[in-house]
Amino acid sequence: MWCTETLYPDIKISLRGKLIHKEKTPYQNLKIYKTERFGNLLLLDGAIQTTEKDEFIYHEMLTHTVMLLHSNPQSVLIIGGGDGGILKEVLKYKIVKKAYLVEIDERVIEVSKKYLKNICQKAFQDKRVKIIIEDGAKFIKETSEKFDIIIVDSPDPVGVAKVLFSPKFYKEIFTRLTEEGLMIRHTGSTILQEDEWIKNWKILSRIFPHLWLHLIATPTYIGGFFSLIVGSKKIDIFKIDIDKLEKKFKKMGIKTKYYNPYLHLASSILPEYVRRKL
Template identity: 40%
Template sequence: MEFWFSEFHLPGLKYSLKVKECLYSGKSEYQRLDVFETEEFGRAFTLDGILMVTEKDEFVYHEMMAHLSSNIHPNPKRALVIGGGDGGTIRELARYDSFEEIHLCEIDKHVTDVCLEYFPNVAGILKSDERVKLYFEDGIKFLENKKNYYDIICIDSTDPIGPAVGLFKEDFYKLCYESLTEDGIVIAQSESPWYHLPIIKDVQDSFRKIFPISKLATASLLAYQSGFWSFSIGSKRYNPIEDFNLEKAEKIEKFTKYYNSGIHKASFVLPNYVKKIFR
């Protein structure tokens, strides 16, 4: 018998991983959750059949979310991750001693419970670091009560379908702006340059309207559609390229598997087919 998990990256593109064992399958109020032990990528976590975390490559996405943003703020004290109930982005944020509060606002507690059980190296930080506080709430409502509070906000959402639709809207980015301190920074995962350029353009257009500084970065990972992913940054004061802090990066890169001081700057260099969205 063979057991395969398949995800349709596009209607005519199917990506299939051979599965040794299905470790968990459940349903929350919001979505279906599965954990597989795969032959090639170790453990994998899916939401509604879409790969969210694999042991083999999760470090890329989580390091980029946390370090592209936190590096350029000279002294970030309060961070918020919206979505990201797996805890990976928080594991990376927690590497900075400057943080006094690191909040997670995840709509679906079931996600965090499952990840705590099956992905201790990703989610464990949610229990082990006392600066971390968990809120299982709607991110949009949560932000409405937090004005001028966070130095860093990471929008660690799923694709813009289902519960994450609202996290790709301009009104939500305005809320983020208001919840940031006067020199705060927001970073949002913004999908694949190969398959979702119109989404990236929308996010970037919104950021440009709202923030004095906005940038687009990319990284090469494995488990998300096309293997090439984008990150959108909106910033009130610091420039993600010019305000890059080499000293901070050199401390962090001792622990990271993808991010390093060269990668920080190189990630903002875009291929021509991506740059054309800014014309």
């Protein structure tokens, strides 16, 4: 059978595979497919979230592009990310003392533990991790905790995730970051979701003193280059010494399949069709 993403009415991606799990959670329709080419795949409300084969591109770039820039990232907040892929990458940093994962849908975590073990690995078992089953916007509004890094790994801005793209949410993230803090989130395809990333850029540019984009291409995400926006209180990527960053990366001994410090900088050099709209 075929697993087909139904995010858009006029364009689709289909992968041959077998449906091995499906359920309707209190928040969304959840399916797991075992595909021939990409391994197990997570589908939420008809949209591909991650696959075992290509998850490393998205998860590494959404993590290391902020973690490595901070001088001492001891506290990390992940909003969403119930598949555990971001959490796994964050925990590669021995300096991290606490990693909060706030996920509204507990079933995503439980299903991922069973069917996406190659993605989350043993991340949920780490003693530094605190799992909070709650709406991310509610948590960020009510918490008194401060974080060095905040990573927003949510679905597209529809349904329950819509509030995670609002000006109010971003302002509250800013207040919850430490002095050197950084936040990052995906903002969709630069081709198919142009309105989304432009709108988010405009909102965040009024809140953060430093802002930049990274572009990534993940095979199972429709739309070519996808955008990741970084908001920073203090650090400016374009003033970073790339050779020093490379030395720091090697010294920490972090193993990656996609990310490296030179790609870190290269992915922020934007094509004209993107740059002109900033």
